Amino acid sequence: MTTATSQPSWPAGYRINPRVAGPAADIVQGFQGLPAAAVGDAMSRNTGTLGLRQYHAKLDTTICGPAFTVRVRPGDNLMIHKALMMVEPGDVLVIDGGADVTQALVGGLMRTTCVARKIAGLVIDGAVRDLVEWAEDGMPIWARGHTHRGPTKDGPGEINVPISCAGLAVLPGDLIVADADGVVAIRADEAADILARTRAHLEKEAKIRETNRTGTADPERFDAVLRAKGLPV
Numbered sequence: 001m002t003t004a005t006s007q008p009s010w011p012a013g014y015r016i017n018p019r020v021a022g023p024a025a026d027i028v029q030g031f032q033g034l035p036a037a038a039v040g041d042a043m044s045r046n047t048g049t050l051g052l053r054q055y056h057a058k059l060d061t062t063i064c065g066p067a068f069t070v071r072v073r074p075g076d077n078l079m080i081h082k083a084l085m086m087v088e089p090g091d092v093l094v095i096d097g098g099a100d101v102t103q104a105l106v107g108g109l110m111r112t113t114c115v116a117r118k119i120a121g122l123v124i125d126g127a128v129r130d131l132v133e134w135a136e137d138g139m140p141i142w143a144r145g146h147t148h149r150g151p152t153k154d155g156p157g158e159i160n161v162p163i164s165c166a167g168l169a170v171l172p173g174d175l176i177v178a179d180a181d182g183v184v185a186i187r188a189d190e191a192a193d194i195l196a197r198t199r200a201h202l203e204k205e206a207k208i209r210e211t212n213r214t215g216t217a218d219p220e221r222f223d224a225v226l227r228a229k230g231l232p233v
Helices: 024-030 036-042 078-083 108-117 131-135 187-213 221-230
Strands: 014-016 063-072 092-107 120-126 141-146 157-159 164-165 169-170 175-179 182-186
Touching: 024 063, 024 175, 024 187, 036 175, 036 187, 063 078, 063 120, 063 164, 078 092, 078 157, 092 108, 092 141, 092 164, 092 175, 108 131, 120 164, 120 175, 141 164, 169 182, 182 187
Parallel strands: 014 157, 063 092, 092 120, 120 141
Antiparallel strands: 063 157, 063 175, 164 169, 175 182
């Protein structure tokens, strides 16, 4: 029993927290279409998911939006169904499924719900099924694997808590950027700074790409590094 001022008492393994809004809309818009690799480079090149692949067909698909996090028991999707009742348009559903691929966490019926709720996409450290439906345009998804075997709906599970998804630490409201290369998460309070760093990195890459194209790259870019290591170049 709870009062107006007390916190609810959750059974072990269960928790449902409110949605976290994430960065301001103009910051989210600024990241739209930016490559995940460039964002990762601006964040030290040591962050992002490992071992996930896209299951939508269009290779040039990109997504960007605030993380709505879910942690489930491997092979159980009860709390994913609850999360889909709480998400808002533009959210990215990020699911810690414990890297289990023996039972699918989402399938074609849930895809229909995702489309209706207008979320930006899904990132799942677990398995999916109904691949033909997920390949259709309109609902990007990244997952660890796939299987025809369906999930249970018993719990436990937690919503909007810190999770680990395929080696990536994700907090509710983190900004998720994903494309064919991978998925990165940006802390909401760092997003404006990372956006500026990413744009500067892309400008630097554009100059390098042009010297590569014209054959005018400065050999000292790498020779200086090699000499510093003692190579006679």
